[in-house]
Amino acid sequence: MSINVYGYxxxxxxxxxxxxxxxKGLDFNIVPVxxxxxxxxxxxHLRRNPLGQVPAVEIDGAVLTQSVAILExxxxxxxxxxxxxxDSLDRAYVRQAVEVINSGIQPLQNLDTLRRLQSEYGVERxxxxxxxxHFIHRGFVALETIVAPYAGIYALNDDLxxxxxxxxPQVYNAHRFGVDxxxxxxxxxxxxxxxxxxxxxxxxxxxxxxxQ
Amino acid sequence: MSINVYGYxxxxxxxxxxxxxxxKGLDFNIVPVxxxxxxxxxxxHLRRNPLGQVPAVEIDGAVLTQSVAILExxxxxxxxxxxxxxDSLDRAYVRQAVEVINSGIQPLQNLDTLRRLQSEYGVERxxxxxxxxHFIHRGFVALETIVAPYAGIYALNDDLxxxxxxxxPQVYNAHRFGVDxxxxxxxxxxxxxxxxxxxxxxxxxxxxxxxQ
Numbered sequence: 513m514s515i516n517v518y519g520y521x522x523x524x525x526x527x528x529x530x531x532x533x534x535x536k537g538l539d540f541n542i543v544p545v546x547x548x549x550x551x552x553x554x555x556x557h558l559r560r561n562p563l564g565q566v567p568a569v570e571i572d573g574a575v576l577t578q579s580v581a582i583l584e585x586x587x588x589x590x591x592x593x594x595x596x597x598x599d600s601l602d603r604a605y606v607r608q609a610v611e612v613i614n615s616g617i618q619p620l621q622n623l624d625t626l627r628r629l630q631s632e633y634g635v636e637r638x639x640x641x642x643x644x645x646h647f648i649h650r651g652f653v654a655l656e657t658i659v660a661p662y663a664g665i666y667a668l669n670d671d672l673x674x675x676x677x678x679x680x681p682q683v684y685n686a687h688r689f690g691v692d693x694x695x696x697x698x699x700x701x702x703x704x705x706x707x708x709x710x711x712x713x714x715x716x717x718x719x720x721x722x723x724q
Numbered sequence: 725m726s727i728n729v730y731g732y733x734x735x736x737x738x739x740x741x742x743x744x745x746x747x748k749g750l751d752f753n754i755v756p757v758x759x760x761x762x763x764x765x766x767x768x769h770l771r772r773n774p775l776g777q778v779p780a781v782e783i784d785g786a787v788l789t790q791s792v793a794i795l796e797x798x799x800x801x802x803x804x805x806x807x808x809x810x811d812s813l814d815r816a817y818v819r820q821a822v823e824v825i826n827s828g829i830q831p832l833q834n835l836d837t838l839r840r841l842q843s844e845y846g847v848e849r850x851x852x853x854x855x856x857x858h859f860i861h862r863g864f865v866a867l868e869t870i871v872a873p874y875a876g877i878y879a880l881n882d883d884l885x886x887x888x889x890x891x892x893p894q895v896y897n898a899h900r901f902g903v904d905x906x907x908x909x910x911x912x913x914x915x916x917x918x919x920x921x922x923x924x925x926x927x928x929x930x931x932x933x934x935x936q
Binding site (some may be wrong): 520561562563564565572574576577578580581582584585589600601603604607608610611612614615616618619620628629632633635636639642643646647650651653654655657659 | 773774775776777778784786788789790792793794796797800801812813815816819820822823824826827830831832835840841844845847851854855858859860862863865866867870
């Protein structure tokens with residue numbers, strides 16, 4: 513089996529997939545797709561992902577896109593170690609927290625969306641920051657409330673789940689866009705704990721071959 | 725068992741949950757939360773959903789949010805009829821198509837996001853339409869490419885799945901924002917077929933008690 517991850521070092525969705533692959537102990541090849549140079553909109557990448565986004569993952573003879581769909585696939589195909597709990601209500605909690613990040617925050621502050629502010633309304637790059645910070649802040653206010661009652665070391669007791677995988681890249685973006693994490697003590701504590709694990713260290717953007 | 729759906733007649737995420745409940749043959753109560761009057765940001769609703777969005781579903785003694793997490797929960801707790809296929813790669817296809825809509829389109833054209841264009845950059849309501857139409861069009865270009873090879877009557881052969889559930893409300897929004905569906909023959913054909921089913925008819929916004 514060979515796994516190819518077509519992605520970008522700083523892409524938070526690519527980062528989620530790298531963490532999951534590391535936690536599952538699966539070998540994979542990184543194939544950089546340079547977002548700032550627009551390689552995601554080139555023909556070669558559009559054949560992998562018609563939406564023109566990263567990551568795309570080639571695995572088990574298929575090309576998969578959408579990081580959460582990829583996480584779910586990895587969990588089904590490579591169940592050990594588990595990154596979803598057994599109980600259905602616990603799983604619903606995990607998927608709910610994941611979607612607060614995946615659909616409630618990330619799409620609103622990614623590069624394509626910010627660029628659209630410019631092309632549609634002439635909003636220049638220096639003015640993007642408050643938009644991105646607003647949506648990260650709004651999402652984290654909700655996520656802190658949702659996660660606090662369930663959290664142990666990680667977002668669901670002391671067990672790593674999809675939530676932690678999605679949280680760490682979003683906290684990195686929070687820092688980039690100047691969101692003060694002291695307002696979110698549970699999220700901040702979880703992110704600090706998870707970041708120290710070898711799987712998370714290896715998946716960090718700065719450790720990737722295309723890091724700049 | 726009683727199920728309460730806190731939502732809004734025209735909310736596409738609430739609509740997805742109504743379709744799934746209808747297809748599963750589950751009884752439920754509709755509790756309107758009026759988005760245009762901002763009831764989603766009131767204390768009563770924020771206790772249900774700290775993100776201030778709809779739907780929130782009270783079920784089996786728990787309050788769940790995020791429509792895709794709710795769909796996954798319903799599938800696990802009430803597996804018959806199945807709305808996800810058995811095969812893991814087929815499931816990955818379904819979840820990928822779902823996320824193109826759920827994270828790739830919907831958050832970028834919902835009311836909160838459009839209102840933010842105004843509050844952050846002074847973009848007035850008449851100028852929101854090209855922004856929303858752009859993201860729906862972009863997502864549907866990708867989704868048409870992803871779905872066409874797998875589609876039968878519905879998005880995965882002739883079996884209803886989460887894809888059809890998420891597609892129908894997004895096609896409704898496409899019409900609202902002036903996106904020409906003739907560019908997406910597969911999606912348009914699926915939406916037409918699914919809309920005729922009784923479960924989809926009952927879940928339609930116009931059939932809801934809070935419809936205006």
